Amino acid sequence: MSAVAATVAGSDATTRVRPGSGVLRAVLGNKKALAGAIMLLIFLVAAIAPGLFTSIRHPDTHKFAQLLPPGSGHILGTNAFGQDIWAQLVYGTRQSLFVAVVAGALASILSIIVGVSAAYLGGLGDDLLSLLTDVFLVIPAFPLIIVIAAYAGGGSMLVVIGVLVVTGWSYGARQLRAQAMSLRNRDFLESARVRGERRSYVIVFEILPTMVSLIAANFLGAALYALLTAAGLQFIGLGNSSTDSWGTMLHWAQSNEALQTGQQWWVIAPGLCIALLGASFALLNYAFDEISNPALRPVRRRKVRK
Template sequence: MATLFRAIRHNGKAAAGLLILIFFLVLAAVPDLIAPGNPATITNDVSLGISGQHWLGTTGFGQDILVQVVHGARPALLIAVVSGLLATVLSVLVGVSAAYLGGIWDDVLNLFTDVVLVIPTLPLVVVIAGYFSHHSITVMIIALVVTGWSFGARQLRVQALSLRNRDFLEAARVRGERRSYIIMFELLPNMTSLIVANFLGAALYSILTASGLEFLGLGDVNSYDWGTMLYWAQNQSALQTGGYVWAAVPGLCIALLGTAFALLNNAFDEISNPALRPVRRLRVAS
């Protein structure tokens, strides 16, 4: 762990992505300390600009934009992290099991992965989220997991196939270790970098897709997060009536959180891939 943090500290992309992510984690952890108040509270100050009382102004309904933005960080991160984690777990279960077990298991699980891969993702997630939109965040997470695991499973299967016949795994088989032990304690630790990259990619997909669905009104429009803020800003023609902050700030937060996951994903690949590090050092030296 110490080696990982040391590597992140010396990688500009990783450090920038981690700082952005920590900023939003703080917002999600203690929103009442940063912007106390209820995001649903309606005041008499309708469509107010930036002021000392309302630092980012108010919405067309009289709600404080700063309070909504800060309190919206928690559901956004919850969707990204939980969806990314569950999709990654499913990818590991399907992809690694198929590669290591081989035979009929590989054929069946690989066929299942291929079928999910060829299904158009956007229409499927729109149908799921739209049909069950009244169930809010739970169904949103399920929809994102169902549509977001297959690509990672294919990547993990390929990596596991390349490791399946390595000497250290053969040695574990000769010792008489169980298949579950070999997968958990011999195979998966050697795939850590790819699993982490898979999680970061799934989290990025989740936050962008969830925000897009909420913007279209396919989430719970009565909740308060960045996607629904964009929905209500568009619904009330905020850009046409001068409410630029109402539309711009939640959009900027979504973009920054997505950038954090993307930077960490790219940087982690550079950190964990031995083929990239010498090339980059040679370029710097020249």
């Protein structure tokens, strides 16, 4: 009996994988997810160290001649204010990415609290939390965002993030509740209840580790929603128009009729960056889909020796 136990222990030790290796393997094994990770890494580097991409430190105050065409001195030319469009684009990465990540993370945390708690508690608690989720699901999101941002003073970044969190958690909460409902009566949860573990312990240490891939996918979806919605708010003038972000670039470009006056890169560049960053979030979802659903993993054919 001891020999069998030793064999099992040895096999467990040899097959044990490091935490996070499944995610890394899924990203590296999926071309779409790898492309998304590379794009996201480029944006992260630009947000952390914009000086690697441009020598201009203050694009809003560093003025040049107006309406210069793209060239060696100005990659994307200058706008109607004499500002370098490329420098604005690089420095705008930080705020756009910050809003997307922070709002997406906070919305995901709220989704976890509401969705998983509702599924595990059951009864009246589940009914009340599910009703709250349904109310936010059926409310038209963007008109509500405009109203809240306008009355709360949309120029503040904290207000924009708060509005995005309040309006962006319900869809993820519904998904997490459905997944947690399927786990509620599993044997490992019953054994935790028999041991007398607290509800908070069961939720944090028993349920959530089995839902990591779904939580990560919900975070990416919430971050994508926050990115696009924040850019939309800034475009219509409900953001702080004096800060550097892709949405404010589009706002000022539209206000100065950029497309009609030959300043097309003032519009195309931030719009393209928003699309690429959103695409990186969407492409990374393929990796987490593979983790949560093995049927989606690509089948590698073995070469048959002749």
